[in-house]
Amino acid sequence: MRVAVAAFAGLRELLAGSVMELELPAGASVGDAWSALERRHPGLAPLAGSTRLARNGRLAAPADVLSDGDELALLPPVGGG
Amino acid sequence: MFAIIRTPIDPVRLDAAVRDDLFGAVVSFLGIVRERADDGRLVHGLEYEAYEAMALAEFETIAGEAYQRFGDVRLTIVHRVGRLAVGEIAVAVVVGSPHRGDAFDACEYAIDEVKSRAPIWKKELYADGDERWKSNACGAHESAV
Numbered sequence: 560m561r562v563a564v565a566a567f568a569g570l571r572e573l574l575a576g577s578v579m580e581l582e583l584p585a586g587a588s589v590g591d592a593w594s595a596l597e598r599r600h601p602g603l604a605p606l607a608g609s610t611r612l613a614r615n616g617r618l619a620a621p622a623d624v625l626s627d628g629d630e631l632a633l634l635p636p637v638g639g640g
Numbered sequence: 641m642f643a644i645i646r647t648p649i650d651p652v653r654l655d656a657a658v659r660d661d662l663f664g665a666v667v668s669f670l671g672i673v674r675e676r677a678d679d680g681r682l683v684h685g686l687e688y689e690a691y692e693a694m695a696l697a698e699f700e701t702i703a704g705e706a707y708q709r710f711g712d713v714r715l716t717i718v719h720r721v722g723r724l725a726v727g728e729i730a731v732a733v734v735v736g737s738p739h740r741g742d743a744f745d746a747c748e749y750a751i752d753e754v755k756s757r758a759p760i761w762k763k764e765l766y767a768d769g770d771e772r773w774k775s776n777a778c779g780a781h782e783s784a785v
Contacts, residue, residue, distance in 0.1 A: 568689055568761035569773040613759075616694045632691055632759075636775035639688070639695075639719060639760030640671045640731045640751060 560585055560627035562592055570610065570633045573602055583625065589614060590621030592631050609636050641716045642699035644692045644760075649720055649729040657716040658736030665740040667747045671731035673724045677774070682767040688721040688730060691759040695719065702753045706735075706746040713737040713746040719760055730762075 564579045581595055589612050597603045603610075612619050613632040625631070641657040651670055658666055673686050703715040716734040724730055733750045737743035754760075755776050765771045 565691070567691055567759065568763070571689075613691070613694060616691075616697065632694070634691065634759050635761065635773070636777060637756070637758060637760055638762040638773065638775045639690070639758045640755035640776070 560625070562625055563630045564596065564633065565630055566633040568635050570606070570635050574600060587625050588621060589619045589623045589625060589631065592625060610634065642696050643718045644690050644695055645718060645720055646722045649718055649732050651729065651732055654716050654718060654732055654734045658714045658734050660714065660736055663736040663738055665737050665743040667735050667740065667743040669733045669747050669751050670729050671751070673726050673728050673730055675726045677764050683726065683764050684767045685723055685725045685765045686730065687723050687763040687765060689761045690719065690721050695758045695760055698758045699754070702750050706750050709749065710742040710746040713742055715746065715750055717750060717754060
C-alpha cells in the first residue's frame with residue numbers, strides 16, 4: 560500500500576527533495592512507517608523523541624494501523640503564537 | 641470563527657464575530673512579532689507555517705473546551721502564516737461573554753492552548769541573516785514513536 564508523507568517546519572526542510580510517499584506492506588502501523596522513514600533518512604533518528612505523528616489529520620499512536628491512501632504527517636514541536 | 645490566513649489580521653473586524661446582545665464583554669489578545677528573540681537576538685521577522693486542516697480542527701476543539709470550562713463564551717481564533725515583519729499581528733484570540741471574568745479566563749486559556757497544541761511553527765529570521773525554527777517548548781511532548 561502507499562502512504563503519503565507530509566512534513567512541516569524543520570522536518571520538511573530536512574526531507575526536502577526526497578520521496579514523500581512510502582510503499583509499505585499491508586497491515587503496517589504508524590510505527591512501521593516511521594521506521595521505514597528512518598532507514599531512508601538517518602537524520603530523522605535523533606528526532607524520534609520530539610516528533611509527533613498524525614494520521615489523516617489526527618494524532619496517531621505507533622500501534623495505529625495504516626490504510627492505503629492514508630496521509631502520515633510528521634510534526635515537530637509546535638511554535639505558534 | 642476559526643481561520644489560518646496569509647494576509648494581515650484586522651482585529652477590528654474580528655470583534656464582530658463574537659458580538660451578541662447578551663454579551664457585555666469582549667476580550668482580545670493579539671500576538672505581535674517583536675524585535676528581540678527570547679535570547680536577545682535581533683529579529684527582523686518571523687515565518688509561520690501551519691498544518692492547516694489540523695490547526696483549524698484544534699482551534700475548534702480549544703473553543704469547545706473553553707465553552708465547557710467558562711460557560712457562555714464565544715471565541716474567534718485567527719492565526720497568520722507566511723512571512724511577518726516586526727509589529728505585525730501573528731495571532732488573534734477574541735472572546736465574547738456576558739461578563740468580563742469569563743472572557744478574560746477563556747481568552748488566556750485559548751491562547752495558551754493554541755501555543756502549546758496547534759500544529760503551527762515559526763522560524764525566527766535574524767537581522768544578521770541567520771534563521772532558526774523555534775518551538776514554544778512549554779512542556780515535554782509525548783513522542784509517538
